[in-house]
Amino acid sequence: MSDHEGLDLAALDRHLREAGIPRSGELRAEFISGGRSNLTFLIADDASKWVLRRPPLHGLTPSAHDMAREYRVVAALAGTAVPVARAVTMRDDDSVLGAPFQMVEYVPGRVVRYxxxxxxxxxxxxxxxxxxxxxxxxxxxxxxxxxxxxxxxxxxxxxxxxxxxxxxxxxxxxxxxxxxxxxxxxxxxxxxxxxxxxxxxxxxxxxxxxxxxxxxxxxxxxxxxxxxxxxxxxxxxxxxxxxxxxxxxxxxxxxxxxxxxxxxxxxxxxxxxxxxxxxxxxxxxxxxxxxxxxxxxxxxxxxxxxxxxxxxxxxxxxxxxxxxxxxxxxxxxxxxxxx
Missing domain, CATH: 3.90.1200.10 (Aminoglycoside phosphotransferase (APH), C-terminal lobe)
Structure with a gap:
């Protein structure tokens, strides 16, 4: 179980198990994007994939990186005509990763940036x-x-x-x-x-x-x-x-x-x-x-x-x-x- 800067996989694993989120095998992580905005990681075990977002490591502007706010709207829109990833877990304090974070189910598909x-x-x-x-x-x-x-x-x-x-x-x-x-x-x-x-x-x-x-x-x-x-x-x-x-x-x-x-x-x-x-x-x-x-x-x-x-x-x-x-x-x- 290896870590990326800003992501403690052992702590995240404990949190997921305590929250009753089904787990299978060791957690793995892949850094997806970040720098100007929130840091985004792909988290996976042997059965599931999730996407975790947390604030950047430096230059944090709290009003622009409110994890609880982002998680709340995604959870609320489930079941509407607006397609969103399924909300999984969120912490609005630093007790797990040293910063607030939110995690949703991974949605396969294409992200078109260029x-x-x-x-x-x-x-x-x-x-x-x-x-x-x-x-x-x-x-x-x-x-x-x-x-x-x-x-x-x-x-x-x-x-x-x-x-x-x-x-x-x-x-x-x-x-x-x-x-x-x-x-x-x-x-x-x-x-x-x-x-x-x-x-x-x-x-x-x-x-x-x-x-x-x-x-x-x-x-x-x-x-x-x-x-x-x-x-x-x-x-x-x-x-x-x-x-x-x-x-x-x-x-x-x-x-x-x-x-x-x-x-x-x-x-x-x-x-x-x-x-x-x-x-x-x-x-x-x-x-x-x-x-x-x-x-x-x-x-x-x-x-x-x-x-x-x-x-x-x-x-x-x-x-x-x-x-x-x-x-x-x-x-x-x-x-x-x-x-």
Whole structure:
């Protein structure tokens, strides 16, 4: 039984046995991903496979890595039209692994992160059908009644847009460079957003980071979503903000934030086509859409600046300049949306 940094398999094994989770043979672990977000491991014994997520070892931001929150929404959505992995166990303290963690059943399938993986799904018709399936799942999520699944208190049902504008505006001061040339555009876009906040379209469960690489596609049928992943940003909010961020991730500049990102590929329909697909799938009009898109551009710009900031702080500067270059055009796109 060998360990990875941040993962004590002997302690995890004791926890699983004490929790009454069926076990067969020695636990094994494989590191899947991590660094900018939570650490993810594939855990297996002779009979079962699970996926375990825990916060990163360094630079933890508690609000972005709430294990209990992520686990709760996955458990609540079981049995709905939204495909999720079966919840297995969770600890919201450091008594087992030295940090909170959550574990769900392993879902086999494809995770499409890069353009080459998107191309491997099939021709244009297959990719179009895959996009339609992804958008249908997002619409299904927004159609779930939070009270009916025990998530009525998962967030504040009103004031979401005001909080988003305030939150992402305040984040800039934490991630900006000294004498940052984007200061003026950040201030201008933040002011425009604050003045243009529309009435909330409605309240729904929002994913907060929805795009193709945060899902698992069926291994045999890429036009079927097997599971939605990465719920750490989920809450109760305005579903149009969720849809707009999905569209903004399609912007070519996203390649600078995540190199060769599949969702930013030209094989994916452009932003306006994605928006229309969502509107039809959800049966929801796109009122005040320019605001929602501008807010999404603003959010993604600040996220990009945050990635560059953490890279500078850690000394991992290989991609810092490239990611930093995404901030200005994203801010400019947001300003264009609001005129």
């Amino acid at each position: 353009t080459r993986e998107l191309e491997a799904l099939g021709g244009p018709e297959t990719i179009e059908a895959c996009v339609d399936a992804l958008i249908a799942v997002l619409a299904d999520l927004h159609a779930v009644d939070p009270d009916a699944v025990g998530l009525g208190d998962f967030g504040k049902p009103t004031g979401y847009l005001e909080r988003q504008v305030r939150r992402w505006g305040s984040q800039w001061s934490l991630v900006r460079r000294d004498d940052d040339p984007c200061d003026g555009d950040v201030a201008a876009l933040h002011e425009k957003l604050a003045q243009a906040i529309p009435p909330q379209s409605r309240s729904a469960i929002v994913h907060g980071d929805y795009r193709i690489d945060n899902t698992i596609l069926d291994a045999d049928d890429p036009t079927r979503v097997a599971a939605v992943l990465d719920w750490e940003m989920s809450t109760l909010g305005d579903p149009l903000s969720d849809a707009a961020l999905m569209c903004v991730y399609r912007h070519p500049t996203f390649h600078l934030v995540h190199a060769d990102a599949a969702w930013a590929s030209e094989l994916i329909p452009p932003e306006d086509a994605l928006a229309e697909k969502y509107s039809r799938a959800a049966g929801q009009s796109l009122d005040h859409w320019d605001f929602y898109m501008a807010l999404a551009y603003f959010k993604l710009a600040i996220i990009g600046a945050g990635i560059a900031y953490r890279a500078r702080e850690s000394g991992a500067t290989d991609d810092t300049d490239k990611v930093q270059q995404a901030v200005a055009p994203l801010l400019a796109a947001g300003l264009t949306q609001l005129g």
